[in-house]
Amino acid sequence: MNNNERVRTRFAPSPTGFLHVGGLRTALYCYLFAKQNNGDFILRIEDTDLERYVEGAVEVIYKTLAEAGMKIDEGPNEGGPYGPYVQTERKDIYLKYAKELVDKGAAYYCFCDKERLDSLKVNGIARYDKHCLHLSKEEVDAKLAAGVPYVIRQNMPTEGVSEFDDLVFGHVTIPNNELEDQILIKSDGLPTYNFANVIDDHLMHITYVMRGNEYLSSTPKYNLLYDALGWPRPHYIHLTPIMKDETRKLSKRYGDANFDDFVKKGYLPQAIVNYIALLGWSPKGEQEKFTMEELIEKFSISGLSKSSSIFDEAKMKWLNGEYIKELPFDKFMEYAKPYFDASIIKDKYDYNKFGKLLQSRIEIFSEIPEKVAFIEDFKQIDPEMYNNKKFKLDANIAKNILSEVIPYFEALKDWTEDSLHQATTDMATKLELKAGAVYTVMRIALSACLVTPGGSVEIADILGKAESIRRLKQAYSWL
Numbered sequence: 337m338n339n340n341e342r343v344r345t346r347f348a349p350s351p352t353g354f355l356h357v358g359g360l361r362t363a364l365y366c367y368l369f370a371k372q373n374n375g376d377f378i379l380r381i382e383d384t385d386l387e388r389y390v391e392g393a394v395e396v397i398y399k400t401l402a403e404a405g406m407k408i409d410e411g412p413n414e415g416g417p418y419g420p421y422v423q424t425e426r427k428d429i430y431l432k433y434a435k436e437l438v439d440k441g442a443a444y445y446c447f448c449d450k451e452r453l454d455s456l457k458v459n460g461i462a463r464y465d466k467h468c469l470h471l472s473k474e475e476v477d478a479k480l481a482a483g484v485p486y487v488i489r490q491n492m493p494t495e496g497v498s499e500f501d502d503l504v505f506g507h508v509t510i511p512n513n514e515l516e517d518q519i520l521i522k523s524d525g526l527p528t529y530n531f532a533n534v535i536d537d538h539l540m541h542i543t544y545v546m547r548g549n550e551y552l553s554s555t556p557k558y559n560l561l562y563d564a565l566g567w568p569r570p571h572y573i574h575l576t577p578i579m580k581d582e583t584r585k586l587s588k589r590y591g592d593a594n595f596d597d598f599v600k601k602g603y604l605p606q607a608i609v610n611y612i613a614l615l616g617w618s619p620k621g622e623q624e625k626f627t628m629e630e631l632i633e634k635f636s637i638s639g640l641s642k643s644s645s646i647f648d649e650a651k652m653k654w655l656n657g658e659y660i661k662e663l664p665f666d667k668f669m670e671y672a673k674p675y676f677d678a679s680i681i682k683d684k685y686d687y688n689k690f691g692k693l694l695q696s697r698i699e700i701f702s703e704i705p706e707k708v709a710f711i712e713d714f715k716q717i718d719p720e721m722y723n724n725k726k727f728k729l730d731a732n733i734a735k736n737i738l739s740e741v742i743p744y745f746e747a748l749k750d751w752t753e754d755s756l757h758q759a760t761t762d763m764a765t766k767l768e769l770k771a772g773a774v775y776t777v778m779r780i781a782l783s784a785c786l787v788t789p790g791g792s793v794e795i796a797d798i799l800g801k802a803e804s805i806r807r808l809k810q811a812y813s814w815l
């Protein structure tokens with residue numbers, strides 16, 4: 337890296353819908369690398385493909401970057417010295433440079449109509465044959481004057497090779513005869529991505545271009561444009577894709593995994609960011625949980641992977657669970673409240689009591705409704721449910737325990753977790769049983785479930801005395 341060069345990266349999404357995980361990861365790496373080098377992180381909206389534009393997509397991009405904790409230095413809303421930062425607002429800029437390239441012989445006007453282009457197709461793919469490159473200046477001027485629709489194409493060399501260095505993929509060499517005379521300016525006067533990215537990256541002083549490796553093979557074309565315009569090439573960092581499995585890429589087109597859906601499912605933004613940072617980048621050492629500050633400090637280009645990574649939701653869930661455990665209780669309750677509100681216990685029980693029970697037992701917030709459902713699920717208990725090898729329990733022993741427990745608990749003055757624990761162990765001593773045996777029988781009798789989040793004391797506390805005694809008596813009658 338040239339020491340005088342200020343590091344500037346850009347995230348350049350096309351506003352075509354939600355921000356999926358791959359896009360967010362590109363943004364994150366751009367952000368981390370810029371911040372690590374005290375540089376600038378720029379947002380540029382690449383909206384020249386009008387057909388793919390989705391209303392509201394820019395707002396989603398902004399909202400997502402904000403929630404994910406990335407601060408934009410320059411962009412459409414922030415402004416900056418090299419704006420505008422929306423490509424359709426820069427239309428005239430591109431045309432000027434396209435004309436400069438035409439004057440230099442690096443590009444040319446093409447007037448071929450659809451019919452002619454179709455006639456070039458082999459197996460459905462047309463490779464342009466440089467037909468219009470051979471028009472004389474007079475012919476071109478006459479067509480332009482007559483208003484014949486045109487595009488501007490890049491004039492690719494037909495011999496030799498193009499070479500460049502990528503910071504992930506190393507030295508890349510591509511034969512020039514593989515490069516097609518791609519369109520730079522479309523017939524609607526707007527630039528293609530292939531042209532606009534070069535012009536904008538240069539004019540916006542971008543020093544490091546980080547993007548998906550689907551652009552790797554086109555990069556020689558961009559380099560030819562930089563060279564023709566006499567501009568320095570940026571450094572390139574191409575990122576391998578995130579896969580949904582061995583063969584399929586995660587894709588926003590197929591409605592896969594976007595940030596917003598994960599947040600709605602009950603993931604914490606920091607956990608999502610932490611997880612996707614590790615999808616394609618390996619830190620040195622064993623650490624798996626990173627704050628944004630730590631990511632900025634530890635991120636390294638050398639840790640970027642050359643092979644694709646598989647998105648593993650179970651792993652992200654686990655990480656999210658670790659984040660949940662560490663939340664201060666009031667923060668946890670803030671996130672949890674909507675899920676309690678949407679659950680069966682809505683307004684019936686003390687949310688805080690459930691919160692204490694669940695904070696260490698869930699990995700994502702959307703597990704809450706199912707995790708609390710047991711409390712209302714009180715239905716006829718099959719006596720077999722009391723069979724327990726560990727505590728040597730069966731239905732008869734359970735019946736015996738309940739017959740002692742019910743009057744004892746009914747007589748309790750205090751109904752707190754402490755007094756309930758005390759009463760349970762007293763009971764065990766009296767019956768000469770392991771405390772676990774009494775806890776287990778009571779837990780099943782109170783909940784009618786074999787598996788519950790929390791034990792008999794927590795459940796009795798949540799239910800309150802009257803309901804607990806009612807359930808214990810009911811359970812006894814079923815034995």
Ligand code: GLU
Pocket residue numbers: 347348349350382529533546547548
């Ligand atoms: N607009 C392009 C995309 O969304 C950006 C590619 C780039 O970062 O240069 O794929």
